[in-house]
Amino acid sequence: MSLQAFLQELLSSRTPLQLIFIASTFTTVAYLALRSFTKRPNDGIPLYTPQGDYKKRWSYDNPHALQEAYGRNRNSLFKIWTSQGYQLALPARYLDELKMQPDTKFPSALQNFFIGPYLWPVEKWKLDYVHKGLHKDLNKHLPSMFLDAKDGANELIPVEFPECKEWTPIKVHPTVLKLVSKINTKLLIGNGLEKNKEWIDISASYTKNIFLSSAKLRVFHPLLRPVAQFFIAELRDVWRCNSRAKELLAPILAEKQLKERGQDYKKPVDSIEWIRDDASDPKDKNDPHLHAILQLILGALSVNTTSQLITNCIYNLATYPEYASLLRDESKEMLTQAGGEWTMDSMGKLEKTDSFIKETLRHAGHLTLTFQRQAKKTITLKDGTQIPEGATVFFPTVAANFDADLYPNPETFDGLRFYKLRHASPENEKKFQLTSISAEQMQFGMGRHACPGRAIASHQVKLILAHLLEKYDFRLKDGEGRPKTVLFQTNQFPDPQGEILFRNRR
Numbered sequence: 001m002s003l004q005a006f007l008q009e010l011l012s013s014r015t016p017l018q019l020i021f022i023a024s025t026f027t028t029v030a031y032l033a034l035r036s037f038t039k040r041p042n043d044g045i046p047l048y049t050p051q052g053d054y055k056k057r058w059s060y061d062n063p064h065a066l067q068e069a070y071g072r073n074r075n076s077l078f079k080i081w082t083s084q085g086y087q088l089a090l091p092a093r094y095l096d097e098l099k100m101q102p103d104t105k106f107p108s109a110l111q112n113f114f115i116g117p118y119l120w121p122v123e124k125w126k127l128d129y130v131h132k133g134l135h136k137d138l139n140k141h142l143p144s145m146f147l148d149a150k151d152g153a154n155e156l157i158p159v160e161f162p163e164c165k166e167w168t169p170i171k172v173h174p175t176v177l178k179l180v181s182k183i184n185t186k187l188l189i190g191n192g193l194e195k196n197k198e199w200i201d202i203s204a205s206y207t208k209n210i211f212l213s214s215a216k217l218r219v220f221h222p223l224l225r226p227v228a229q230f231f232i233a234e235l236r237d238v239w240r241c242n243s244r245a246k247e248l249l250a251p252i253l254a255e256k257q258l259k260e261r262g263q264d265y266k267k268p269v270d271s272i273e274w275i276r277d278d279a280s281d282p283k284d285k286n287d288p289h290l291h292a293i294l295q296l297i298l299g300a301l302s303v304n305t306t307s308q309l310i311t312n313c314i315y316n317l318a319t320y321p322e323y324a325s326l327l328r329d330e331s332k333e334m335l336t337q338a339g340g341e342w343t344m345d346s347m348g349k350l351e352k353t354d355s356f357i358k359e360t361l362r363h364a365g366h367l368t369l370t371f372q373r374q375a376k377k378t379i380t381l382k383d384g385t386q387i388p389e390g391a392t393v394f395f396p397t398v399a400a401n402f403d404a405d406l407y408p409n410p411e412t413f414d415g416l417r418f419y420k421l422r423h424a425s426p427e428n429e430k431k432f433q434l435t436s437i438s439a440e441q442m443q444f445g446m447g448r449h450a451c452p453g454r455a456i457a458s459h460q461v462k463l464i465l466a467h468l469l470e471k472y473d474f475r476l477k478d479g480e481g482r483p484k485t486v487l488f489q490t491n492q493f494p495d496p497q498g499e500i501l502f503r504n505r506r
């Protein structure tokens with residue numbers, strides 16, 4: 001009998017008095033459990049509590065709450081209440097010392113953030129195959145990935161974006177999400193899966209469901225989650241997608257095994273192969289259940305991040321029309337120089353476009369904090385400061401992004417901000433590119449677990465923007481401002497319903 005059926009049976013056969021007893025016992029246990037969950041650890045690290053209703057602010061005003069906290073404590077470690085319990089915010093000066101700490105001491109806390117065991121029923125360490133495979137192989141194969149991304153953009157943009165003879169409203173985020181979902185499936189998995197509508201639908205909806213499932217699970221104390229999980233609709237959807245993805249990947253894995261026995265076999269370049277190569281447990285190599293979960297996680301890390309950035313860029317092109325012609329001219333010039341075909345080299349010359357995208361990411365990155373790590377052992381820093389065993393730490397990226405000492409007039413959208421910084425001195429050339437990482441530029445994290453996909457993401461965003469700029473003019477709808485940014489906890493999403501007017505260029 002399933003747990004849900006058991007609970008229904010239990011409740012339906014009780015008298016009203018017994019039901020009152022069960023309900024009050026459950027409430028008391030939940031109350032005591034929640035109290036223990038929100039108890040502040042006594043570790044001597046100063047606590048900062050943002051003004052007003054700080055719990056509500058964490059969920060709905062997170063960027064400003066973090067900016068306020070950072071403004072008062074930017075040079076020291078401080079503790080802050082988060083929806084995952086108390087965590088430690090790092091000052092920028094500790095990042096260099098911490099960035100390459102080994103996983104045995106200081107692993108990424110991304111899995112904890114998602115409360116992985118409820119979403120992904122596999123041994124926890126096996127989820128590491130994703131980032132290990134990508135760090136090792138993705139950038140090695142960047143040239144062939146770039147060709148796939150280029151072909152994908154050429155072929156699919158005309159399919160996903162309509163002809164617009166007159167000004168036509170387009171819901172930007174769902175359109176871009178579908179496009180990126182197809183291109184990423186083509187370049188990361190291939191094997192025809194990019195043409196499978198069901199896979200594309202799963203890949204496009206998975207991220208939303210894993211975020212919502214973990215946000216809802218977090219409301220419950222860990223002791224209550226084994227029961228609560230069955231009542232979360234989005235989590236049931238995650239399980240359904242996991243098992244459907246397994247069925248869709250099984251024939252691809254079977255075909256791979258068959259083909260590799262052939263004499264002229266040439267191993268294809270795709271992320272399934274990178275994971276198969278790295279699988280230290282031989283039975284994982286062809287396990288469709290494990291591969292399904294790993295591919296869905298990879299999709300979640302790559303599809304939504306990239307499509308949110310492209311959506312925000314389009315919102316900004318419509319809001320600040322002065323940039324459209326500037327970027328269009330740049331892209332026309334570089335494409336002509338390259339003989340009419342984009343190459344990785346010519347993409348690298350799109351310096352103004354690179355700056356515009358980076359400024360968009362500074363203003364509206366998908367996460368307000370990055371570099372989330374968990375101390376498995378107490379870490380003593382060079383200045384004697386201790387990060388206690390078990391503590392989760394993060395860097396308040398959104399606060400650094402709006403720090404006036406780092407970025408003058410931080411609220412102003414200056415699409416050429418990083419272009420100007422890049423040309424301020426010869427040694428700045430490499431420091432202020434979209435994919436550059438430093439304590440002032442933490443949108444892709446830092447160190448051992450910094451985003452391995454940022455180079456391909458950068459190419460993809462530029463390719464898609466160059467195509468769209470060549471084909472369309474953009475503007476906001478009459479009387480409307482830029483579509484808003486939706487905030488929830490540490491996430492910032494471009495309005496998924498936002499519409500922009502597109503018109504074929506004349």
Ligand code: HEM
Nearest residue numbers: 131301302305306370371443444445446449450451453457
């Ligand atoms: C605009 C697009 C993207 C943004 C803003 C972004 C941002 C991030 C951030 C903030 C992290 C955590 C870094 C840290 O904790 O230090 C991360 C991790 C990761 N990203 Fe990206 N990402 C993007 C695109 C991609 C793409 C296209 C891929 C794959 C092709 C990808 C694969 C990954 C993986 C595998 C990790 C985990 C790395 C690890 O734990 O070692 N990302 N990304």
